[in-house]
Amino acid sequence: xxxxxxxxxxxxxxxxxxxxxxWGGETATPAAAAAPVAAPxxxxxxxxxxxxxxxxxxxxxxxxxxxxxxHERIVTLVLRGSGFQTGxxxxxxxxxxxxxxxxxxxxxxxxxxxxxxxxxxxxxIFAESVSDEEIHLCGVVVPPHGEIRVKxxxxxxxxxxxxxxxxxxxxxxxxxxxxxxxxxxxxxxxxLLSFLPSSYRISTQDYKLRLLFLDPQTDTYSLSKLQxxxxxxxxxxxxxxxxxxxxxxxxxxxxxxxxxxxGIIAVAAGTSISSQVITISRGSKGAGPVTPGFADLITSGGxxxxxxxxxxxxxxxxxxxxxxxxxxxxPGTMDALPTIPERLVYLMGLSSAGYLGGKLARKPxxxxxxxxxxxxxxDETLARAGSLAQSQMPDFSTAILSASGRxxxxxxxxxxxxxxxxxxxxxxxxxAKSVQTxxxxxxxxxxxxxxxxxxxxxxxxxxxxxxxxxxxxxRASRQSDAGxxxxxxxxxxxxxxxxxxxxxxxxxxxxxxxxxxxxxxRTITLRGTNLSTDEALFEIDHLELPFRILRNSQGxxxxxxxxxxxxxxxxxxxxRLTIEPTTLSDxxxxxxxxxxxxxxxxxxxxxxxxxxxxxxxxxxxxGAGQKTGVSR
Amino acid sequence: MNELQLATARAIVNVFxxxxxxxxxxxxxxAKGDSGHLSYGRSQASLGSGALYDLLSDxxxxxxxxxxxxxxxxxxxFQQKDVTLDTNMLVxxxxxxxxxxxxxxxxxxxxxxxRRYLSPALMAAEALGIxxxxxxxxxxxxxxxxxxxxxxxxxxxxxxxxxxDWVRQYxxxxxxxxxxxxxxxxxTVYRMDTFKSLMVADKWDLDLPLxxxxxxxxxxxxxxxxxxxxxxxxxxxxxSPYLRGADVEAAQRSLVAKGLPATMDGVYGPFTDGLxxxxxxxxxxxxxxxxxxxxxxxxx
Numbered sequence: 024x025x026x027x028x029x030x031x032x033x034x035x036x037x038x039x040x041x042x043x044x045x046w047g048g049e050t051a052t053p054a055a056a057a058a059p060v061a062a063p064x065x066x067x068x069x070x071x072x073x074x075x076x077x078x079x080x081x082x083x084x085x086x087x088x089x090x091x092x093x094h095e096r097i098v099t100l101v102l103r104g105s106g107f108q109t110g111x112x113x114x115x116x117x118x119x120x121x122x123x124x125x126x127x128x129x130x131x132x133x134x135x136x137x138x139x140x141x142x143x144x145x146x147x148i149f150a151e152s153v154s155d156e157e158i159h160l161c162g163v164v165v166p167p168h169g170e171i172r173v174k175x176x177x178x179x180x181x182x183x184x185x186x187x188x189x190x191x192x193x194x195x196x197x198x199x200x201x202x203x204x205x206x207x208x209x210x211x212x213x214x215l216l217s218f219l220p221s222s223y224r225i226s227t228q229d230y231k232l233r234l235l236f237l238d239p240q241t242d243t244y245s246l247s248k249l250q251x252x253x254x255x256x257x258x259x260x261x262x263x264x265x266x267x268x269x270x271x272x273x274x275x276x277x278x279x280x281x282x283x284x285x286g287i288i289a290v291a292a293g294t295s296i297s298s299q300v301i302t303i304s305r306g307s308k309g310a311g312p313v314t315p316g317f318a319d320l321i322t323s324g325g326x327x328x329x330x331x332x333x334x335x336x337x338x339x340x341x342x343x344x345x346x347x348x349x350x351x352x353x354p355g356t357m358d359a360l361p362t363i364p365e366r367l368v369y370l371m372g373l374s375s376a377g378y379l380g381g382k383l384a385r386k387p388x389x390x391x392x393x394x395x396x397x398x399x400x401x402d403e404t405l406a407r408a409g410s411l412a413q414s415q416m417p418d419f420s421t422a423i424l425s426a427s428g429r430x431x432x433x434x435x436x437x438x439x440x441x442x443x444x445x446x447x448x449x450x451x452x453x454x455a456k457s458v459q460t461x462x463x464x465x466x467x468x469x470x471x472x473x474x475x476x477x478x479x480x481x482x483x484x485x486x487x488x489x490x491x492x493x494x495x496x497x498r499a500s501r502q503s504d505a506g507x508x509x510x511x512x513x514x515x516x517x518x519x520x521x522x523x524x525x526x527x528x529x530x531x532x533x534x535x536x537x538x539x540x541x542x543x544x545r546t547i548t549l550r551g552t553n554l555s556t557d558e559a560l561f562e563i564d565h566l567e568l569p570f571r572i573l574r575n576s577q578g579x580x581x582x583x584x585x586x587x588x589x590x591x592x593x594x595x596x597x598x599r600l601t602i603e604p605t606t607l608s609d610x611x612x613x614x615x616x617x618x619x620x621x622x623x624x625x626x627x628x629x630x631x632x633x634x635x636x637x638x639x640x641x642x643x644x645x646g647a648g649q650k651t652g653v654s655r
Numbered sequence: 656m657n658e659l660q661l662a663t664a665r666a667i668v669n670v671f672x673x674x675x676x677x678x679x680x681x682x683x684x685x686a687k688g689d690s691g692h693l694s695y696g697r698s699q700a701s702l703g704s705g706a707l708y709d710l711l712s713d714x715x716x717x718x719x720x721x722x723x724x725x726x727x728x729x730x731x732x733f734q735q736k737d738v739t740l741d742t743n744m745l746v747x748x749x750x751x752x753x754x755x756x757x758x759x760x761x762x763x764x765x766x767x768x769x770r771r772y773l774s775p776a777l778m779a780a781e782a783l784g785i786x787x788x789x790x791x792x793x794x795x796x797x798x799x800x801x802x803x804x805x806x807x808x809x810x811x812x813x814x815x816x817x818x819x820d821w822v823r824q825y826x827x828x829x830x831x832x833x834x835x836x837x838x839x840x841x842x843t844v845y846r847m848d849t850f851k852s853l854m855v856a857d858k859w860d861l862d863l864p865l866x867x868x869x870x871x872x873x874x875x876x877x878x879x880x881x882x883x884x885x886x887x888x889x890x891x892x893x894x895s896p897y898l899r900g901a902d903v904e905a906a907q908r909s910l911v912a913k914g915l916p917a918t919m920d921g922v923y924g925p926f927t928d929g930l931x932x933x934x935x936x937x938x939x940x941x942x943x944x945x946x947x948x949x950x951x952x953x954x955x
Contacts, residue, residue, distance in 0.1 A: 464838070486926045505926040509926040530800070
């Protein structure tokens with residue numbers, strides 16, 4: 024320090040000695056020291072860090088008329104210790120931040136404003152000595168590195184320096200960013216799946232994104248895949264959390280992958296792979312309901328499996344506990360991922376072993392890959408086809424012959440009225456004779472109605488002519504005409520009725536074929552794996568299809584086994600169920616009609632002896648769903 | 656339905672089946688197929704379904720059945736559904752004669768077909784809450800022609816108070832269904848067209864007269880053309896189709912006896928009606944058609 028500066032400090036400016044020391048970098052004895060002063064004591068900050076800051080807008084003088092506005096993060100510090108000056112002497116407390124003596128305005132921190140973008144304020148720290156053990160500093164600007172080192176001085180005495188750290192992010196921000204990162208990575212495979220040219224169809228539902236969780240052999244949601252994905256996502260999240268904490272919050276180097284993560288992935292992957300190996304060697308579980316559901320996670324072929332329940336619960340608990348332990352770590356101070364307690368890892372290992380052991384101990388369950396019903400059309404459709412085969416035009420010959428004979432037996436028409444009646448009848452006969460097609464038949468009734476009306480008019484006209492005859496001679500000549508015309512009109516009415524009767528008789532044949540169709544023998548063929556033959560329960564629409572209605576090639580009430588499982592001869596790969604409706608009791612026949620009479624969609628279920636099920640949907644007649652979707 | 660409405664319902668279905676108000680009790684047809692073969696009677700009881708045996712068995716058990724002795728030997732063959740009966744002309748002739756000449760056969764057919772078709776139809780209507788006579792006739796017609804059970808399931812149950820809407824919808828569905836079936840069933844949609852016309856004409860109570868498939872139904876036309884001995888004689892009026900029967904022929908015979916030149920064709924047509932009017936004018940009888948006064952004056 025120069026002599027001039029020292030002189031300024033002591034004599035002219037009367038600045039505290041310690042400030043002068045800092046400015047000059049050299050210790051000197053204060054000129055005005057009259058009595059010994061105890062150094063204030065500053066204790067450690069509690070807590071030593073924060074990520075909570077306020078915004079402040081400070082006006083800085085620039086070259087132009089308009090002041091420059093700087094935006095700063097500020098914090099409020101609470102200094103605790105002893106030996107602080109209070110009251111009127113509080114301005115004797117000297118505040119050093121990062122080795123700089125700070126000009127502070129002593130007073131209260133309450134109600135202090137730190138400006139807005141529109142109305143900035145001067146950069147100023149406010150201080151309040153609450154007691155001789157506590158000083159509040161407001162508006163302390165956070166430096167870029169976040170570290171605030173504080174000392175308190177009194178006269179030439181200085182306290183120890185205490186450090187306070189302001190981090191850029193806290194748990195919430197880091198958790199959110201890590202979650203977004205993990206989610207984005209988890210969504211990547213889903214995005215890639217969306218590029219599949221066609222989706223996987225089960226029954227009538229399309230599966231594309233959910234393929235990740237499906238076991239293609241049974242079309243059920245896979246528990247081993249779920250636990251593997253959950254642990255993978257948990258690992259991604261935790262490493263993202265750790266990475267952000269170290270690199271962004273703590274300004275540290277890229278952290279190495281913590282030792283915890285490979286272990287987690289290894290356990291999860293090991294369980295998943297072991298599960299696949301067991302499935303291949305022992306056979307799959309039962310396929311269960313037609314479409315996959317969440318119940319698949321705790322059931323095997325529709326039967327609740329305790330080993331799967333405990334596996335699911337331990338997985339959820341383990342993943343949840345691990346994630347909670349991760350987010351409990353403060354990003355600013357985090358230096359490692361939390362280690363999973365040994366006993367928890369041990370329990371999880373036992374859980375996986377229990378799950379895999381359950382798979383080993385359980386019998387393989389039924390899976391239906393292909394299903395067909397022959398004939399594939401419902402009885403109603405077959406009946407319609409049968410009725411079409413019996414399609415026939417009505418036989419009008421008897422009616423025509425009868426009318427023609429009666430017409431020939433009538434006397435010849437003399438008058439115009441009678442001739443009109445005879446003409447109408449002749450035309451009706453011609454129309455009836457010429458019926459060849461349905462269209463002709465439909466037109467016949469209109470023709471007959473018109474001709475009947477014409478003949479009726481002629482008969483009425485002839486009767487009026489007779490009634491109006493001027494004399495007996497005329498009356499006599501018109502008498503036969505009136506009688507003949509009446510008879511012809513009646514004959515035409517009879518012809519019309521006979522034709523209607525012939526039509527109704529002919530229609531009865533195809534109607535009988537439709538309403539009382541012969542029932543077709545149904546052959547159901549199942550292709551799949553582990554299809555029980557002797558202990559199975561078969562159902563359609565959850566109504567039992569009992570063995571008593573089956574008839575195999577040996578004439579027994581049992582299924583035909585076309586291909587057996589190599590490893591388990593009592594199980595079939597291809598099975599045939601044959602139902603002959605002619606042999607059924609009335610009650611069974613009602614059930615048979617319910618299943619096969621009308622078009623519709625049905626559910627077939629096979630339940631093996633151990634209760635494991637497989638379901639498949641089928642349609643009569645087969646629709647798109649059956650052709651491509653029900654392959655399970 | 657009251658008795659007149661029941662008779663009207665039967666007559667409507669008779670017209671659909673045979674073109675005649677009274678039906679064709681002697682009608683015989685032979686149809687192909689196991690459920691068909693020989694069929695007989697007003698609503699065609701068939702050999703294949705076993706209904707023909709049931710009908711003839713009922714008839715043969717009636718005291719006084721004139722053709723029971725002739726038919727009884729054939730009953731076992733009817734029971735066994737012996738298809739050779741399809742071409743047995745002697746059996747056919749016995750059946751025709753029984754229907755034409757023995758009122759007991761017609762009465763037996765009425766009972767049999769009512770039991771087989773009308774009663775189940777009325778029960779089905781009641782179960783659905785359908786009370787309109789016309790609506791009940793629609794169901795009756797479906798049970799006679801066939802397919803009621805199949806089509807009824809295609810519609811939801813009728814809502815109380817809106818049964819007429821349900822029946823209208825049913826008629827439309829049935830018409831479309833008939834159109835989709837094999838020939839000649841599409842040509843029988845006149846049945847549904849008739850019902851639709853009656854609905855438009857607000858004939859829900861089957862009030863007479865009404866027209867079904869070109870046939871005018873009146874109280875007179877519903878009366879039997881060959882009345883039983885103790886029945887009240889029917890009035891003879893001009894209607895379409897013309898009334899026929901022995902009572903008409905008797906009236907014509909009386910007219911001839913009174914010097915009026917009636918044609919003895921048993922048809923109450925315009926000419927016969929004109930002669931009746933001429934007679935009524937000469938006798939100052941104020942009556943339309945042959946009623947009690949005219950009948951008395953003609954000595955009938």
